[in-house]
Amino acid sequence: MAIAKFDRYVDRHAASFVERLQALCRMPSVAARGTGMRAVAEQVEQMMQRVGAGTRAFRLGSGFPIVYGEFGAGHHCFVVYGHYDVQPVGQLTEWAVGPFAASVLDGKLYARGAANSKGDLVARLAAVEAYQKTFGKLPFCLRFIIEGEDGLGSPSLYRFTSEHADMLRADGCIWDDGYRDTKERLVISLGFKGISFVELRAYGANTDLHSKWGGIVPNPAWRLVQALATIVSPKGVITIDGFNTHVAPVEEADAKMLKQIEVDEAGLKRQFKIGGWVRNMSGRTLTKELIFGPTCTICGIHTGHTEAGAKTVLPGMARARLDFRLVPDLSPELIIKLLRAHLDAREFHDIEIIEIASAPFAKSSSTSTVARAAVETAAEIYGEPPVVYPLDPASGPVGAVCGVNLPPTPVVSFGIAYAGSNPHGPNENIRISDFIQGIKYFGRVIDRLAHISRDDFKERNTIEALLPITR
Numbered sequence: 001m002a003i004a005k006f007d008r009y010v011d012r013h014a015a016s017f018v019e020r021l022q023a024l025c026r027m028p029s030v031a032a033r034g035t036g037m038r039a040v041a042e043q044v045e046q047m048m049q050r051v052g053a054g055t056r057a058f059r060l061g062s063g064f065p066i067v068y069g070e071f072g073a074g075h076h077c078f079v080v081y082g083h084y085d086v087q088p089v090g091q092l093t094e095w096a097v098g099p100f101a102a103s104v105l106d107g108k109l110y111a112r113g114a115a116n117s118k119g120d121l122v123a124r125l126a127a128v129e130a131y132q133k134t135f136g137k138l139p140f141c142l143r144f145i146i147e148g149e150d151g152l153g154s155p156s157l158y159r160f161t162s163e164h165a166d167m168l169r170a171d172g173c174i175w176d177d178g179y180r181d182t183k184e185r186l187v188i189s190l191g192f193k194g195i196s197f198v199e200l201r202a203y204g205a206n207t208d209l210h211s212k213w214g215g216i217v218p219n220p221a222w223r224l225v226q227a228l229a230t231i232v233s234p235k236g237v238i239t240i241d242g243f244n245t246h247v248a249p250v251e252e253a254d255a256k257m258l259k260q261i262e263v264d265e266a267g268l269k270r271q272f273k274i275g276g277w278v279r280n281m282s283g284r285t286l287t288k289e290l291i292f293g294p295t296c297t298i299c300g301i302h303t304g305h306t307e308a309g310a311k312t313v314l315p316g317m318a319r320a321r322l323d324f325r326l327v328p329d330l331s332p333e334l335i336i337k338l339l340r341a342h343l344d345a346r347e348f349h350d351i352e353i354i355e356i357a358s359a360p361f362a363k364s365s366s367t368s369t370v371a372r373a374a375v376e377t378a379a380e381i382y383g384e385p386p387v388v389y390p391l392d393p394a395s396g397p398v399g400a401v402c403g404v405n406l407p408p409t410p411v412v413s414f415g416i417a418y419a420g421s422n423p424h425g426p427n428e429n430i431r432i433s434d435f436i437q438g439i440k441y442f443g444r445v446i447d448r449l450a451h452i453s454r455d456d457f458k459e460r461n462t463i464e465a466l467l468p469i470t471r
Contacts, residue, residue, distance in 0.1 A: 025102040025111035031085035041065035063156030064148030072138025083150035086113035094426035116423035127442035153357025154397035172370025175413030182267030189392035191363035194326030211312040236278040248328040332358035362398035368410030373448040
């Protein structure tokens, strides 16, 4: 089998690929802090050049660079999305090792960004290298679009796509989100929920006061809590006026896909250390809610004294950060409109809404070329067919990349993480074995797309040869 030559190359260079990932993970690139971002972008560009890409770096305004790399050539083109920025590390005391040490312990590489998503980026570049070293230049165009603002809502990416839509014209897009679930099944997604990330603010006095004034001076913390309590019921149901009337029914094709998805409820409960699910959901109801249910999550609340020790204060301001995960037909613009009207109707005119980031939902077909290449080759590496989600519960700027052309570009998403990777929490990690398997899997996706491109090229040449000569 020809692909075995590719696998042998990967195995011979596995240690080198891991070292490249460690080197990248040791370079902090927390977009929220902004330090080291240019250096990491330059490192990513050099990694692409090392594999043979023609590259360009775009810096739009004061944003962080977007790195573009192009491999191969041909009639077909596919886009690979990734990001080099990582989430804030949180409390250092919760990490077993330094978040940027990139230490390997018991077969796992621990580092902020290892799973989300420097590991995917390095694995995919390694696969391109191995494929070209084994089979020669790609017979199709593969464009890498790697940004540095995923954690900030991707403002530069939206501007980039509006100014360079021609660079994103493609037959399909490969996203960087996916994992092996608690039963070791590869999860592939054909789209993503949208997101609206907002901050609500309530104001009181012009500064924090001694709490002796608490009986007569308005308390913004209570005000904010009271407003929040009107948004979601005690049972976890979103109660914003008119919200649920805008949620589209699940389409028939998606309903059929849902029947094939089994959430490992017991395994996830053990992993999360929880006793049950919201509203005691289970079975098909739980699966449908996970994939096609909108959400409203309080991500954090800050007000008054939150440090160690007692301090009796009356806060001068209270703020809460919320994210809404959006499904068809909810849009970020609609969420803000509904939330504002809901609060105003309850006399919470004073609660300020600040939009921080947003992205529309994105959905595509399981019959697209890129989706079939990913789904049909997965069993060769993972030993069984993948679990295919019609909509990933997570979100991303998919609309910016896949929605700039008409019709929208089909998207498929998969990754090298596993159920215990904890990408936004402490001790983020990947298993080295998953990283190497991810390289081999992406190589097979490339190989399938290469065969499609070659077959199409032969077919077009045959048709052209049969056409009558016109003068």
